[in-house]
Amino acid sequence: MVESSEKLLYFLDDKPYINMTNACTNACVFCLRNQKDDVQGAKLWLDKDNITAKAVIEQIEENKEKVSKNDEIVFCGYGEPLIKINEVLEVSKYLKENFPNIKIRINTNGHANAIHKRNVAPELALYVDSISVSLNAENEENYNKLSNPKIDNAYEEVKRFIRACVEEKIKTTATVVSNIPNYPLDVERCEVVAKSLGAKFRARDFIPNGY
Numbered sequence: 490m491v492e493s494s495e496k497l498l499y500f501l502d503d504k505p506y507i508n509m510t511n512a513c514t515n516a517c518v519f520c521l522r523n524q525k526d527d528v529q530g531a532k533l534w535l536d537k538d539n540i541t542a543k544a545v546i547e548q549i550e551e552n553k554e555k556v557s558k559n560d561e562i563v564f565c566g567y568g569e570p571l572i573k574i575n576e577v578l579e580v581s582k583y584l585k586e587n588f589p590n591i592k593i594r595i596n597t598n599g600h601a602n603a604i605h606k607r608n609v610a611p612e613l614a615l616y617v618d619s620i621s622v623s624l625n626a627e628n629e630e631n632y633n634k635l636s637n638p639k640i641d642n643a644y645e646e647v648k649r650f651i652r653a654c655v656e657e658k659i660k661t662t663a664t665v666v667s668n669i670p671n672y673p674l675d676v677e678r679c680e681v682v683a684k685s686l687g688a689k690f691r692a693r694d695f696i697p698n699g700y
């Protein structure tokens with residue numbers, strides 16, 4: 490029996506992405522979830538948000554040939570993948586064992602240690618090659634305006650998580666979305682914060698209703 494008929498593995502420009510959950514501990518003003526339930530036609534909103542690692546692995550197996558043409562696979566969907574830390578670790582272990590040449594990246598809001606009340610970076614470092622963490626802002630005030638976090642001290646948690654990933658030697662990039670209408674951001678200052686944590690920095694322009 491097929492574990493799930495929902496889109497857990499999807500492709501953008503033939504590159505593979507894994508969609509773990511709709512849930513998120515932020516509600517960012519720029520989040521695509523506020524605008525639509527698909528990315529380039531791939532419907533990512535999960536009607537039953539209870540997926541298993543087995544279901545994800547099943548979809549990877551079904552698309553083995555297409556997946557293996559790539560040098561990277563990314564955990565990035567409509568929610569925060571590391572809410573499903575056990576499933577992410579199980580799928581990552583499977584990927585490393587079955588696709589050793591494919592690098593694993595996670596796009597995350599950086600709340601994982603606060604959510605799970607432990608430092609998960611050493612567990613991720615077993616399998617994950619790189620991680621993009623949404624720093625989102627240069628200070629707590631702007632972070633809270635932009636991201637509407639549902640956890641306490643979110644900005645500090647994100648910074649601590651970035652540092653924990655750097656310490657585990659995961660290639661870590663702190664990211665921001667710039668040029669969001671009505672939300673001025675000091676991008677240079679964001680870069681200073683990212684570098685002070687030992688991470689690389691990337692800013693991407695806000696694209697209304699799109700990727």
Ligand code: SF4
Pocket residue numbers: 513514515516517519520521522566567568569597598623636
């Ligand atoms: S962290 Fe990502 S998934 Fe969560 S609300 Fe922000 S943009 Fe959306």
